[in-house]
Amino acid sequence: MTAPDVRAATCTVDGRPITLPQTGTESLWDVLEDHGVALPLGCASGHCGSCTVLLDGVPVPSCLVPHAEARGRSVATVATAADDALVAAMAEHGAVQCGFCSPGIVVTLSWLLRTTAAVGQPITADDVRNALTGHLCRCTGYTAVVQAAVSAASKISAASKAADR
Amino acid sequence: MTRHVFPATWEQAGHAALDGDAVVVGGATSVQPWLTSTGAQPSVLVHLRDVAGARSVDGMAGRLRIGAMVPVADPALRPVFGGTEPVWFATPAVRRRATVVGNAVSPFGPREVVPVLAACGARLVVLAEGGTRSIDVTAVPPNGLEPGAVACAAELAVPERIAFRRVALRPRLSRTEIGVAAALGDGCGAAISVGVGGPTLVVEGAAEFLRDPAGSPGFAAACCSAAPDPVRQLVGGLAVRVHRALHEPGGRS
């Protein structure tokens, strides 16, 4: 006897409901692609971070997630998970070159900013470097990315302090 | 085509795991790359995510019970990792999904959490066709549990102090070549791991040297006698550092 699968095979992607397959071994990345959601795919094994999305609000490489694990959950790609202040700071600091790694990095660092700077916690360059572990960038050497995130964090903290006053 | 089931109880999970060549799914950080890279098509994937109690960490009388879906990064596990998140393990995103129990039973390896668990005297609660049993965390065969078996939880002592030192190419994102872990507390002891994905060996008779602030030479000798010849010197060196860390004021990691 096996347990019945009573769950509807659906999730939301950037707020839009989508139907997931009932069977099969594809990853969430594969299914997103089938639905026209194009994300970079580097290693397909969780090492490079390029395919990172938010699953129920938490960053994860979509290539590591069996599609069925997304049932009943919300998926946010860079299209809705990006923090505007971070994107602007990355452009300003030259933190995007070929751009292959950028969607994943933006998802993770936007999450970091939302869960720290936006609630008044300071962010150091080390915090950013730590968050970038598991994101490979072959072009920038990371320095500009770290500077951009720290700069965005200070703008976000200043804005949130001003709003609290 | 591979089906997916989401049992709500351990009993259902146990039944589902007996189905053909079922594969149990914890955090999926090894399962999904394996499915993707090999094209394997098991008859059914048994997802543990909704099993009642699988995500809980329960503490009682100096012991912890860690449910099968508890990830390595769970803040409730910090005492087991010396008060911090184990940054030597994988990446932040993987640590938030990779389960402690999945690490201990994975046939894909390298089971790098096992030396730390073993130093805390960890045992796994395993549900299989013959019923439920408890096995030492170091006793899982290299190819994993037998087909149809589900590990429901790990049970271990909460250490008063714990230290883990390893030889790896880099502090992060590098496999443990040799590791020594030791913990102070009831039911705690020491363990070594030798070789990437190699076995974790419990160090017999370590507890008396671990308590004694002057017990470093005895502890190093006990670790060396558990280690194979070519790496004895390295293991001895790590053991001295581990012993020192356990007795440093404020040292926990």
Ligand SMILES: Cc1cc2nc3c(=O)[nH]c(=O)nc-3n(C[C@H](O)[C@H](O)[C@H](O)COP(=O)(O)OP(=O)(O)OC[C@H]3O[C@@H](n4cnc5c(N)ncnc54)[C@H](O)[C@@H]3O)c2cc1C
């Ligand atoms: C980028 C990356 C970095 C990694 N770094 C490390 C590292 O530094 N050290 C390390 O040791 N590992 C590492 N891994 C491997 C892997 O993440 C870990 O071994 C992880 O702890 C496995 O846990 P999981 O819950 O994801 O297991 P899953 O992928 O869900 O399962 C792994 C195996 O164990 C079985 N299994 C899982 N849970 C149970 C259960 N409760 N009962 C019965 N069988 C079960 C599955 O059937 C499968 O065979 C890394 C993986 C990735 C992708």
Ligand code: FES
């Ligand atoms: S493609 Fe997913 S982490 Fe590399």
Ligand code: FES
């Ligand atoms: S900008 Fe090219 S890989 Fe990062």
